[in-house]
Amino acid sequence: MQRSLRILAAVLVLGAAQVRADETCQSPYLPKVTGQEDFVYVWTLGIAGLGDGSDKLVTIGANPNRPDYGEVVSSVSVGGRHEAHHGGLSDDRRFFWLGGLDDSMIFVFDIATDPIRPRLVRTIDNFEEASGGVVGPHTFYALPGRMLITGLSNTADRGGRTALVEYSNEGRYIRTIWLPLGAEYGYDVRINANLNRMLTSSFTGHENYMRKLGDLLGDAEAMKRFGNTMVLWDFHARQPLQRFEVPGAPLEIRWALQPRHYYAFTSTALTSKLWGIFRRDDGSFEALELADIGDPSKTPLPVDISLSADDRFLFVDSFLDGMVRVFDVSNPRKPHVIYERKIGTQVNMVSQSWDGKRIYFTSSLLANWDGTGGEDEQYLRAFTWDEKELTPTFEIDFRSEQLGRPHLMRFGQLEFHRGAGPQAGAE
Amino acid sequence: MSRAACAGGAAASLLCALIYTGALAHETHEELPEPTPLLYEPPAPGSYELPTIDRVEEHVLLGEGGAAVSLPGLQQGQVAIVSFVYRSCADAQGCPLALAVLRRLDRALAREPALAARVRLLTVSFDPERDTPERMSELRRLMQPKSDWQFLTAPSKEVIWKVLRDYGQDALRLATADGKESPTLRHVLKVFLLDEDRAVRNVYSAGFLNERILLNDIQTVRAAR
Numbered sequence: 001m002q003r004s005l006r007i008l009a010a011v012l013v014l015g016a017a018q019v020r021a022d023e024t025c026q027s028p029y030l031p032k033v034t035g036q037e038d039f040v041y042v043w044t045l046g047i048a049g050l051g052d053g054s055d056k057l058v059t060i061g062a063n064p065n066r067p068d069y070g071e072v073v074s075s076v077s078v079g080g081r082h083e084a085h086h087g088g089l090s091d092d093r094r095f096f097w098l099g100g101l102d103d104s105m106i107f108v109f110d111i112a113t114d115p116i117r118p119r120l121v122r123t124i125d126n127f128e129e130a131s132g133g134v135v136g137p138h139t140f141y142a143l144p145g146r147m148l149i150t151g152l153s154n155t156a157d158r159g160g161r162t163a164l165v166e167y168s169n170e171g172r173y174i175r176t177i178w179l180p181l182g183a184e185y186g187y188d189v190r191i192n193a194n195l196n197r198m199l200t201s202s203f204t205g206h207e208n209y210m211r212k213l214g215d216l217l218g219d220a221e222a223m224k225r226f227g228n229t230m231v232l233w234d235f236h237a238r239q240p241l242q243r244f245e246v247p248g249a250p251l252e253i254r255w256a257l258q259p260r261h262y263y264a265f266t267s268t269a270l271t272s273k274l275w276g277i278f279r280r281d282d283g284s285f286e287a288l289e290l291a292d293i294g295d296p297s298k299t300p301l302p303v304d305i306s307l308s309a310d311d312r313f314l315f316v317d318s319f320l321d322g323m324v325r326v327f328d329v330s331n332p333r334k335p336h337v338i339y340e341r342k343i344g345t346q347v348n349m350v351s352q353s354w355d356g357k358r359i360y361f362t363s364s365l366l367a368n369w370d371g372t373g374g375e376d377e378q379y380l381r382a383f384t385w386d387e388k389e390l391t392p393t394f395e396i397d398f399r400s401e402q403l404g405r406p407h408l409m410r411f412g413q414l415e416f417h418r419g420a421g422p423q424a425g426a427e
Numbered sequence: 428m429s430r431a432a433c434a435g436g437a438a439a440s441l442l443c444a445l446i447y448t449g450a451l452a453h454e455t456h457e458e459l460p461e462p463t464p465l466l467y468e469p470p471a472p473g474s475y476e477l478p479t480i481d482r483v484e485e486h487v488l489l490g491e492g493g494a495a496v497s498l499p500g501l502q503q504g505q506v507a508i509v510s511f512v513y514r515s516c517a518d519a520q521g522c523p524l525a526l527a528v529l530r531r532l533d534r535a536l537a538r539e540p541a542l543a544a545r546v547r548l549l550t551v552s553f554d555p556e557r558d559t560p561e562r563m564s565e566l567r568r569l570m571q572p573k574s575d576w577q578f579l580t581a582p583s584k585e586v587i588w589k590v591l592r593d594y595g596q597d598a599l600r601l602a603t604a605d606g607k608e609s610p611t612l613r614h615v616l617k618v619f620l621l622d623e624d625r626a627v628r629n630v631y632s633a634g635f636l637n638e639r640i641l642l643n644d645i646q647t648v649r650a651a652r
Contacts, residue, residue: 028634029615029632029634031613031615092615143630144631144635145595145619145630166478168480168481169481170481174478174479175478193633194634195466195467196465236470236475236635237470237475238476239470283467418599418601419599419602420600421588421597421599421600422589422591423591423592423597
């Protein structure tokens with residue numbers, strides 16, 4: 001059996017159920033829940049004067065066979081606004097790590113003991129000090145026994161130079177690995193365990209991502225301080241191997257999921273391009289520009305992307321025009337748009353079930369980059385996807401629910417955590 | 428794993444067919460899967476760092492004939508490879524895969540006696556109620572270890588749960604459709620590399636569980652002493 005099959009198998013076969021349904025694009029070390037997802041957990045940035053104004057983890061019912069379908073099931077505030085952004089599940093899927101880009105706070109929720117009502121069990125408030133000056137914990141990527149975290153910035157100049165930081169599952173700092181000279185900026189990290197290769201991408205520093213978007217776009221000097229590189233690493237050794245020029249802030253990275261598919265995709269925020277990183281016959285990689293995303297001259301600002309488990313469809317959200325474009329990437333070197341739809345006045349994150357049938361979108365990018373007035377819709381919108389079009393199923397208005405700005409989503413399931421075991425609360 | 432679990436897309440069905448076919452054959456661990464060769468050349472020993480991830484406690488478990496055995500019970504200069512398995516595990520890519528890789532490591536160590544003297548392999552059962560010392564001795568006979576490879580169980584569920592919590596190894600006893608206790612445990616495959624100070628220096632799951640990587644990491648930890 002192919003090694004990639006083995007890894008996929010290892011995360012799929014634990015336990016008994018009927019249908020696979022996890023979101024795609026997760027760490028290969030993360031076990032998949034099986035069956036219909038019961039909940040979508042949404043890391044939500046607080047809005048001053050709305051509800052309690054704090055960042056919070058919101059749990060949305062997502063199972064049409066449960067009475068809480070399409071409703072807010074619970075909401076747990078962490079107190080204060082930290083620029084809630086991204087997060088990730090631990091290697092056993094019991095804990096949900098969440099980061100704040102402004103003050104680098106990290107919040108760890110237990111989602112296993114009571115998946116309906118996650119509980120804040122750990123707060124890491126010294127990330128910058130412990131890591132040696134890394135700012136803005138962004139991607140949280142499960143490794144066996146550890147959490148790999150990308151930074152966006154640094155304490156020295158609040159610019160884009162940054163690092164990868166590792167913590168143990170228990171919240172103990174392990175090490176910091178600064179990105180290499182000439183490719184110092186950071187954003188996402190994704191690992192292909194079959195190839196022992198890791199990719200990182202690049203965004204911008206605290207000085208830029210915390211500014212008002214309108215001001216920033218008008219500051220030519222500041223706009224030069226965005227990442228234009230990706231780095232390929234020897235993952236096991238944590239050593240950089242290749243640097244790629246990918247102009248215009250390459251953000252989310254998605255490795256192909258099928259056996260013998262040795263490539264990854266990314267999109268560039270400022271230049272609105274879809275890129276592919278392909279393995280050559282000699283084992284090295286090359287980065288190739290593949291397609292426009294919308295009209296680059298209008299800067300639609302591509303943000304999140306999501307690849308279907310069969311590597312056929314790549315969903316690409318662009319923030320400023322509120323569009324999702326679905327690329328057929330069956331031929332990864334010649335992707336083409338097969339469907340597009342306006343999701344809202346703005347759209348950022350997109351997550352899909354493992355079977356590719358359910359697609360979820362959220363609206364917020366950054367507190368100071370989100371639209372204003374009527375352009376500042378804040379929502380989670382759920383759809384079904386039949387490989388031809390999206391059909392709405394439910395939506396949550398995060399303003400009328402007094403919640404805030406919804407950002408990263410992860411799926412949860414009651415059955416996954418049901419059983420008797422050694423971990424606290426598992427019985 | 429039930430056949431019903433194999434509903435899904437084409438790729439998923441292929442996976443399930445491959446997994447299910449092998450599962451029953453591996454259930455007793457008399458036949459183990461063949462680990463796939465690496466698609467890359469692993470980094471050379473000593474060319475990278477393995478910082479401490481965590482630190483575990485000393486535990487007393489049961490070995491051959493029910494004799495008390497320390498886990499990890501390391502002497503100065505020794506390292507341990509600790510794995511958790513259970514004999515009812517029917518997932519070919521779970522416990523049988525771990526045993527297959529450990530057996531390859533065992534054979535590789537046997538070819539390097541000086542290094543083998545510094546390495547303990549410790550395979551511990553998740554399931555002391557079913558995996559008695561006799562059942563683990565049977566597993567030992569199946570594996571025919573050539574190096575210091577021990578097969579341990581615990582005197583009670585409470586004792587092994589304490590060990591599993593210490594190692595951060597998840598495990599859930601599933602229930603059958605009629606609500607009874609299933610022999611199946613859901614767990615993430617993890618293998619632990621410990622140094623002489625009981626510091627966890629690496630944790631392996633399916634992607635990096637390979638005897639060449641284990642050997643290189645053992646040598647890397649020893650070289651950094």
